[in-house]
């Protein structure tokens with residue numbers, strides 16, 4: 063996770079993204095080679111990076127007592143983190159363990175070198191070294207002064223077309239490693255932390271969050287803020303403008319609407335009806351991939367989307383016209399997928415919406431009876 067991409071001259075703009083870190087680890091370890099779907103704990107750990115996240119001299123410069131994060135995959139079984147030492151590696155218990163990241167404190171005696179992990183005898187080593195400096199070489203950290211930080215958009219959705227971003231300016235004499243925390247405003251905990259190397263002072267920098275925690279999971283629904291500071295973690299600041307909402311799903315309609323028949327109504331109704339004018343834009347409740355785009359005598363023009371990182375499928379029926387999307391198309395949360403209509407066996411213009419458990423719609427899953435509650439929940443924040 064070091065995608066700092068300075069572009070242009072003079073007024074430089076940095077786009078630093080948290081995407082990619084731990085991106086591959088959610089669900090890693092699920093082996094399907096046998097078709098049994100069992101958990102294979104034998105997947106060896108892999109490390110892609112080491113980053114100092116607390117009490118740091120730089121992105122990969124730490125001292126004894128610094129907290130560092132190792133990123134990679136298959137890390138859920140890590141028992142020990144091993145730092146380079148004068149006479150061989152020094153092992154410590156991890157401070158936090160997730161599939162995509164492990165954190166540990168730098169032990170006394172650690173020297174500059176790669177960092178390794180051990181998971182039940184299976185070892186991995188970072189491709190880059192962590193530099194260890196003396197406590198005296200640590201920066202004062204009081205020189206960091208945030209000028210402004212503004213989150214945009216203010217309401218964001220997992221896998222949405224516009225991911226959570228923060229544009230920030232800070233005062234300073236030189237490029238600085240800047241630490242970005244995504245803080246859950248309810249728990250006041252940072253769900254994700256990363257370091258932007260060589261951020262430019264007195265110019266707009268932009269950081270982007272992919273909606274995932276440091277463990278690789280999709281972050282909980284709620285209110286968040288970006289906290290910005292120096293890499294050492296000795297000066298962190300927020301502004302009221304850096305607040306934003308983050309949600310895993312979006313209600314499919316942004317117009318006047320009313321709830322009709324729910325799950326179980328009539329003859330085995332498998333979804334929830336939402337009435338709105340014909341022609342009202344329908345949006346994907348969750349990003350993913352279009353699995354079916356078809357027409358049926360009862361369902362009319364319908365679309366089934368395999369929801370990203372949900373195992374669930376979402377079905378939209380009675381659309382005015384066939385969706386312009388193709389089967390296999392990638393869809394983002396909130397993306398326009400069609401229009402409310404009354405095609406098929408529909409009395410009145412409405413969306414018939416179904417949510418199916420894994421593996422999906424008419425492929426072994428079942429329609430979820432909680433569909434009305436789900437829609438009402440999303441409706442409240444969308």
Ligand SMILES: [Zn+2]
Nearest residue numbers: 333334335414
């Ligand atoms: Zn219906």
